[in-house]
Amino acid sequence: MKKKTRKILFGMAAAAFILTGCSNSKSTADTAGSVSESGSYTFDGTITIICPVKAGGDTDRNARVLAQYMQKYLGVNVVVKNVDGGATVMGLQECLDSKPDGKTLVVNGTDLFVPYMQGSSKINIDSFQTVGIPIIDNTTVLAVNAKSGWKTLEDLLTASKEAPDTIEYGGKIGATNQLCGIAMNKEWNTSLKFIDVGNNAAKMTALLGEQTDVINISYGLATDYFSTGEFIPLCLLGSEKNELINDVPIAEEYGLKNVDFSKFFWVGTNPDTPDNIVQALADAMEKVTKDEEFIKTMESYYLTVDWLPRDEGRDFANSLYEKNMKPYTEEFLSNQ
Numbered sequence: 001m002k003k004k005t006r007k008i009l010f011g012m013a014a015a016a017f018i019l020t021g022c023s024n025s026k027s028t029a030d031t032a033g034s035v036s037e038s039g040s041y042t043f044d045g046t047i048t049i050i051c052p053v054k055a056g057g058d059t060d061r062n063a064r065v066l067a068q069y070m071q072k073y074l075g076v077n078v079v080v081k082n083v084d085g086g087a088t089v090m091g092l093q094e095c096l097d098s099k100p101d102g103k104t105l106v107v108n109g110t111d112l113f114v115p116y117m118q119g120s121s122k123i124n125i126d127s128f129q130t131v132g133i134p135i136i137d138n139t140t141v142l143a144v145n146a147k148s149g150w151k152t153l154e155d156l157l158t159a160s161k162e163a164p165d166t167i168e169y170g171g172k173i174g175a176t177n178q179l180c181g182i183a184m185n186k187e188w189n190t191s192l193k194f195i196d197v198g199n200n201a202a203k204m205t206a207l208l209g210e211q212t213d214v215i216n217i218s219y220g221l222a223t224d225y226f227s228t229g230e231f232i233p234l235c236l237l238g239s240e241k242n243e244l245i246n247d248v249p250i251a252e253e254y255g256l257k258n259v260d261f262s263k264f265f266w267v268g269t270n271p272d273t274p275d276n277i278v279q280a281l282a283d284a285m286e287k288v289t290k291d292e293e294f295i296k297t298m299e300s301y302y303l304t305v306d307w308l309p310r311d312e313g314r315d316f317a318n319s320l321y322e323k324n325m326k327p328y329t330e331e332f333l334s335n336q
Contacts, residue, residue: 041280043102046077049267050106052091054084057200058218058301062135062265063107066285069294073284087114087174089121096127100272102281105131109263110176113321117329118174118336125317128268131281133313134289135265136304138242139219140180141233143226145207153234153254156214160190170197170212174336177203177216180237180261182328182335187257194335207231216261219245220301238262244302260324265303266317282309 047070051063063080071078083091088111098104106128115121142153150156160167169184169192171177181194192214197206203215204222208230216237225231236248239260251258267285269278288294289307298305308316 041102041276043074043076043280045103046079047074047103047105049078049080050091050095050104051080051082052084052088052106052108053082053111054199055082058137058221059107059109059111059265061301062298062303065294065297066107066134066265066267066288069288069291070284072291073287074281086121088112089115089123092121092123092127095268095270096123098270100270100274102269102273102277105267105269105281107265107267109137109265110261110320110325112266112317113325114174114176114179117325118333125266125268125314125321127271129271129273129278130310130314130317131267131269131278132285132310133264133266133308133316134285134305135298136306137218137263137265138236138238138240138304139245139302140216140237140261140263141219141222141245141248142184142214142216142235142237143207143222143231143233144214145210146229146232147210148213150234151232153249153251153256156234157188157190160192164191165193167191168193168195168213170195170203170206170215172196172198172203176261176325178335179325179328179332180216180259182331183259183261183324186328186331187259188251204231218263219248220303242302242304244299244304264308264313264317264320266313278310285309 049063049067051060053059060082067078067080083094088108092106095104095106113124116124144150144156150159169181171181171194173196178194181192184190185192195212197203197212200217200221203217206212207215219233222231226233233248236242236250237259238250239258241250286307286309289305295305
């Protein structure tokens, strides 16, 4: 599945994004650590992975699993530091302000682009050296409470058309899930009413308590509710099915346009980090993506392990932004 996922997502997105600019590679420089006679770089001390959101969500979980396996292949201590604030901007800025020695990394996904879209930050993927993308997250589903009586996406959309602007779609204002709601309304000609209920944990609490009607959520975060039948996943918000949750249909199976809010797990570092250090990090991360235990762990969360190194990862992230997020900018900003 992983090669197919990369090919489809990148192929579709690349059609909407003309790659520009040159490589972010930097020249070799002396920093902490050492270079062997063969030219390979060896780290010392501790590497910190900044997670720019609070502990407890899927980004934090993925960062901690990655740290565990990066430590295995780099031979040094790798820790996760949560730096929440500013819609991930505070964590991103801390990485930009760090020494360019490869010892401070930052992780993010599509949320990185939201402050950039809003004009509240100039930081984007191109602000960093991209180490790579080791995980594709094609698990975002549209979910309802079973008590709603809706069993299919068609049921939900029919109800929305019969009573416009009454079915509440709960999310976090100024986040990608709000953008997703705008995209669904536009592409499916429906009128879900967005309400601000908060982060992923708050969304699930609200749906469970019938304080909102529908949410989007990563399948792995709500597995327990899906298993008990309390929540029903109506649709996978991606451009292709996920074989790990193959029973969840995509929009085209209902004769609708696929609304793709699949995600990626990106890792970057200070833009002035020497090329050989970034390559050493990328080499270690590639080994992680081939580790059977790492793959098994990620698949337990229904995630796809893939490896998009450096510029390929950067271009992939930028192209998904251009195709799946940027077209809805004007309406997104008008609803802030």
